[in-house]
Amino acid sequence: MKHAVADTRVAVIIPAYGQPWLTCETLHTALNQIADFNYSIVIVNDGCPTTETHDVCQTFASGFPERVFYLSKSNGGLSSARNCGIEFALAAFSQLEAVYFLDCDNRIGPHLLQRLLNALRSSGPEVGWAYPDVSKFGFAEHADTSGPYSPLEHLFRNFCEAGSMASRRMLDAGIRFDTEMRQGIEDWEFWLQGMEKGFRGVHVGDTGFAYRRRGESMLVAAERDFDSIKRYIRHRHPRLYNPRNVLTLEADARSRYAVYHPDTDSVSCFTVADHIEKLTRKEFIVRLLQAGQRPAYGSCPGQLIAMNSSLFDGFLANGQLLGVLWTLECALSRSTVVACSVRHSSAARPSISWTSGIDTDKDRWPGGWRETIFAIECFELIRHALSGTTDIRGGGMQSGKQHHYLPLHIQYSGAAIPDQVDHSHDSLQTLCRGIVEVAELTRHGLWDALPLDRHRAQTALPRHVYPELFNLPSVLPSGVEQGKRYAALILNATNAEKLTAAEHLAQALNFEGFIVHLFLFAPACPEIAARSAFSQIITMPLPHLLSGVRSDTYQAGLISRLEKRHMNEAVGALATYDRVVSVDGGLSHSLMGSLRRLKVETWALLGNGTGKVTSAEINACSAFEQAYSAIILPDLETAHLCRAFGIPEARLRLWSSVINSADEFTTADIT
């Protein structure tokens, strides 16, 4: 049957450079496709100097003139050759639906084109490409790329091979290979372009795609330069590789926390608390056990926190949940198990105080009520549950952690009073029993014994993403409300003057459209009158509880600094805010340089809006002035003093001009 070139639906683009006899094998498999549509093969000779390459390409083109087309171009690299093939296919084949990229030393199964195109055709318009499993031959290896596509995972792991099919809509959106990338891994960058334009991938199994892995190849060479290539890719995509975007993807996946509520026997999975997926305990455990067997990145959070739902709701209503979870997360990065006793008292205004050591004294608070929060990584919980040991504190220390068991205590008050019935004391044991039951029901042992490729079968953890992308342990999930900007005001202490200044500033920022969070670098936050100005109040107790604060001197002044690990956590806590304001200096100064490099707008407030600024304050601020985009001063006299300390005038702004907008808002609101 004569092949109708004009009706070509898929173009297989094969860049050719060297390896002519392997190219024969590649072309042979490309010509053997079984498909119910017309496809063409476009060979692009990338200026290969050896005549054998030309001879092989020309011979196949002559042998299959209706199927194989041959382009010969000056050498420009793999990306350039593929782009050349794309442009040719778009121009020559008016009915083109997709292109498939096949490198000249790989092989494909006979149903590959049909299955990939079927997947694209049956997907929504957001799906831009279809990618196969990879069976590596030569040095044998099989890479299981299956599972639902995760854009979050794709930011830190390239599981979409170049041997994938790109839809016409991707190409029409102007997506092409980066011709500057001549060292390899250009396929990852290509898919990231798609992701940046809103496209997603879809996995297709059983395609028979086979990647030839040789001792020395472009991929092997690229693996040596992987770090520099990754840096280049991230530099090319600042819209993808910034903490806020990554957090948005993580929020979509709801993959940060799994909070088990022993009082309702349910699990809340989420990254940000206004985007929660509720599961029954059994549903969650099934998902958790599946996460260890098959790839589905982000389907199950990796951090489990056991907390009664009434306490969860109380923290949520009082704007304290974010801070509590963040502190538990930081503690969990140090310890296999974190136990946190909680005592609650009723008060009109919320307060919270953290101390070290769990409170086991039931008599100290007569008639009082106490419950316990536990935090543990999900896989550690499975390991413990299936090992059959009874006391979770008796196990070994998890690799990479400093403690096996870290006890903490929260003294907390608020208007929202949790149910004073404690279901929490054996919450982890309940989960463990559930895991054992569900493991038996779901035949976990049967599947666990099977030698599956589990490289990508894992629960989601911040440490998979943020250290790799930003050199941060994690980022605080501040929020991802559409169209909103987020601001953090940082205080070291909570005296009335500082709180008033923070409140005024918060009102001004609210008026500008910011959602404002108050950060306290202290183990306790007392009752705050202006609670309503802040949607969240976040205490950062660990540096104080774990001896993570030290002092330096700058021009004879004493400046507090955080130890490196605490500092990284503090930067992570603030990295997703659009604007961070140091209200009273202190520890916050030293964070601002890192935040600014992450494109966070950094402000310092001098004088707390009261007009009284000490030389010591200015001295401390001047040590970090380059880290600030704006320094807010009470008056012109202070501005002179700041200039005298070497702070450039361009950074200085007057307090009155900053809060003006808030005054207007307040007046308008009253009238």
Add this chain to the structure above:
Amino acid sequence: MLRAPTHMLSRLHDGNPKIIILTLDSAQPDNELPLDQYVFQLVDDDHFTLVQAEEDGHPNADIHIFDLPPSNVWAFWAPGLVQDTSLDALKTWYANTGGKDLDAPIVKGSQKAVMELLLARSLREAQRLGNMNLALMRDLAVLRESWLNHVRIPAEIEELLANLRLASPRLIFNNSDTPDNVAISIESRIIQPLPIGARGLLGFDLNVIDVGAGSGILFAQLLARDTGAVLARGQIAFDALCPGWIPFRLQSASAASSHSLELHIWTESEIGATAPQIAATPAGLLSRFSFDPQANAVRSSQLLAQMLALKLWGGLPGVAMYTFEGELVNDQLTALEVPLPDSLVETVRLTREMTAPYPVFGYMERGKVLLRPLKAIPSAAVIRLPATRGLIEISCEVFIDDRRCEARHLGTRVVVTSRGVEADAAERGEGVLAATDWVELTEPLTPSRLIVRLPDMQNEPVDVHLFTRLPKPGPVPPHGRIVFNRFVAEVHAASAWNVSPIMLREP
């Protein structure tokens, strides 16, 4: 430099030899040339546009500016007065975009000159193809010679392979150890994804619950999903079926490399016949291996998804195990290795009480059993095996699982008895079917294999007693954690099934 309508691009870049005619006007020259010819008209000093034939029917097609020269051009022919500057510009463009100098000559003048050139080129082309063919034939000859003379397996490797070939077929997957089995009728085709790849697969067992009635045939087929190729197919008449496990076997373990396999089961029968029923079992966690693909899509029914009750057997690829008729090729292949499932090992229980403030006994993950020697008398535990047809051997691995252990000569022993024999009696030799001697462990983490060969085949339940002891009475050595692992039963192949294997053959 060259421009053409987009619908002509594929023709200009196909592999056919072609000649490009460069003209000053749009008239199609009346030439008889033995290859595809395309007329390009010079539209300004250095641009040529393809002149379309009237029969093309694309009068208003988009004009594409070529970034690359057309493929397999044998000659450029300028019959008219095209200026040299335009032809030079064409050469330069060709070299810049095509990555090499213009390899087709530009001919100015009559058709005769073109024909002479084409003849010369044809002869060169024929010679080139002849040379390529010659080189290919010599390559193949050298390849064959290298197989003959150079690809020799050293004798010691051949001996090793010969020993490997004696290895027993091994049970590599068994999902039937659950009471939740149900019977399903084979009325329509059942497509069961297999959880293993093709390489090393020797066969499978299906559990027939009801043999059906009437005249009909049950078919089984193994299909590689990636290539769509049928690897093997077998069949059995309804009246040859009997209840219980039915073995289906390849003559030798598959050497195919497909990662994804499907087992298709179906029947063909006369009207009025009743299809056989086979056992199915819950797929559990990985519902992707269920035979009902719809079950994957519905979350609530995930745990209800079913797969066939299966035993999958593996062997060394390429080694003939069975004859065409289903007889074992080699008497030494009569044994089958059946790893004890973790769910069975997990039932291990102590038979002598022992207490300590630290873990001394218990089932660990992945089929491991901890049994520390503590006292002057040996520590003891038992695993109760259900009736296993043709049981002839029990073996396991044992080791000290803590590298800090400095104690030497920690003793271990396995004793197999009839069901219900107490540990004390087993130690005294009462009711014992077979036992190992005491084996002393001297190095941490170095495993020893304990093998208990039964004097006769057992079809009844047996107890497997595990013992550990200190080298001499005294203080308990620190870190002396003895762990038993990798329990394997060996069964006699001929006794394991009621029927001879149904052979699967390549279609």
